[in-house]
Amino acid sequence: MQLYIAGGCGEHGRNCFYIQGDTKNVMIDCGVIVEEGGNIGYPELSDEQIENCELVLITHSHGDHVDALPWLFERGYKGDVVASKFTFEQIPFDVNNAVNLEDICPDGKGEYKGIDITWGRSGHCVGGVWYKLEFDEKVMFFSGDYCFDTQVYACDEIIGKKADIAVIDCAYGKKKIDYQESCFNLIKRMRELFKKHKIIFMPVPKHGRSIELMELVTKNGLTAYFYGDEHIMHEIESIKNYGAWLKFIPNTDKFLPHTNEGEQGIVFISDSQLNKPMQQAIAKDLIDKGAYGLMTGTVDKGSFSENLINQGKMEYFCYPIHLSNIQYNSLKNKNVFACTVAYHTEDFKPPNTIKF
Numbered sequence: 429m430q431l432y433i434a435g436g437c438g439e440h441g442r443n444c445f446y447i448q449g450d451t452k453n454v455m456i457d458c459g460v461i462v463e464e465g466g467n468i469g470y471p472e473l474s475d476e477q478i479e480n481c482e483l484v485l486i487t488h489s490h491g492d493h494v495d496a497l498p499w500l501f502e503r504g505y506k507g508d509v510v511a512s513k514f515t516f517e518q519i520p521f522d523v524n525n526a527v528n529l530e531d532i533c534p535d536g537k538g539e540y541k542g543i544d545i546t547w548g549r550s551g552h553c554v555g556g557v558w559y560k561l562e563f564d565e566k567v568m569f570f571s572g573d574y575c576f577d578t579q580v581y582a583c584d585e586i587i588g589k590k591a592d593i594a595v596i597d598c599a600y601g602k603k604k605i606d607y608q609e610s611c612f613n614l615i616k617r618m619r620e621l622f623k624k625h626k627i628i629f630m631p632v633p634k635h636g637r638s639i640e641l642m643e644l645v646t647k648n649g650l651t652a653y654f655y656g657d658e659h660i661m662h663e664i665e666s667i668k669n670y671g672a673w674l675k676f677i678p679n680t681d682k683f684l685p686h687t688n689e690g691e692q693g694i695v696f697i698s699d700s701q702l703n704k705p706m707q708q709a710i711a712k713d714l715i716d717k718g719a720y721g722l723m724t725g726t727v728d729k730g731s732f733s734e735n736l737i738n739q740g741k742m743e744y745f746c747y748p749i750h751l752s753n754i755q756y757n758s759l760k761n762k763n764v765f766a767c768t769v770a771y772h773t774e775d776f777k778p779p780n781t782i783k784f
């Protein structure tokens with residue numbers, strides 16, 4: 429059996445892993461990469477691989493894991509797509525042949541198309557999961573984007589698992605990132621910034637960081653008020669429905685729609701790279717009014733966010749929602765994986781094909 433890496437290793441984006449088994453082929457995630465200059469890159473898959481793929485499993489709704497799905501169907505894929513209910517709700521386009529993970533694997537386990545599937549919550553966003561798959565007498569593990577240290581998101585720790593091959597999040601690569609230290613540094617910087625600015629704006633992905641950051645900031649008594657654009661408000665209003673995906677339901681009474689009138693606190697903008705015109709306009713407008721930006725996720729080369737950082741209008745302070753190399757290694761030690769592959773980082777580049 430072999431793992432073919434169609435994207436996501438040695439780069440940050442277009443995550444796509446293709447297992448070529450003896451009796452069937454299965455794909456995990458199918459995302460895109462936004463290249464410098466705005467070009468979209470797709471996974472490297474042949475027509476034959478697409479045609480012979482029996483099932484696609486999706487770990488979560490972020491574009492680097494799902495945005496190539498319409499392209500995959502255009503190129504002739506005819507099988508099913510499995511993901512959690514909230515992942516399907518968050519994906520901004522209709523997915524053909526969608527199969528709810530919770531329906532085929534209630535209580536975290538099940539069998540579908542001859543594949544034994546075990547899944548758990550990955551702590552990265554609502555609906556985000558890791559997978560353990562078993563077929564053709566081999567066991568394969570995929571962490572998805574994984575974060576055990578969280579404020580609000582529930583995570584089923586990856587511990588004591590056995591697999592012949594494991595593909596593990598290592599998005600922070602060789603950077604030394606410690607969760608507690610990152611939180612401490614972020615809060616310390618916010619405290620300094622609030623002495624000079626009434627408003628801090630934070631560009632975040634549509635589904636992910638805003639709830640985590642709100643809780644962290646509230647716990648530290650930094651500001652009473654939060655504001656969000658339309659997408660963020662939709663997520664905040666949905667919190668009450670998230671149930672088991674959260675450790676608890678945070679209080680969102682002080683989270684208001686962004687209007688530009690008399691605001692004081694943190695404004696969340698639903699586009700990390702601020703490349704979308706609407707979100708970019710919100711940031712520009714806030715800067716004109718004296719606001720300052722804080723970015724907590726990876727800055728894409730050539731993005732508007734990078735531009736703002738270079739102009740001294742925004743700063744980067746990490747809020748970890750992935751693993752670094754140190755955490756990747758410690759996760760390896762807590763499990764029995766015969767072979768491990770680090771993905772989501774430019775720092776490590778395994779061969780495209782790995783036999784196991």
Ligand SMILES: [Zn+2]
Nearest residue numbers: 488490552573
């Ligand atoms: Zn993600």
Ligand SMILES: [Zn+2]
Nearest residue numbers: 490492493573
């Ligand atoms: Zn990702």
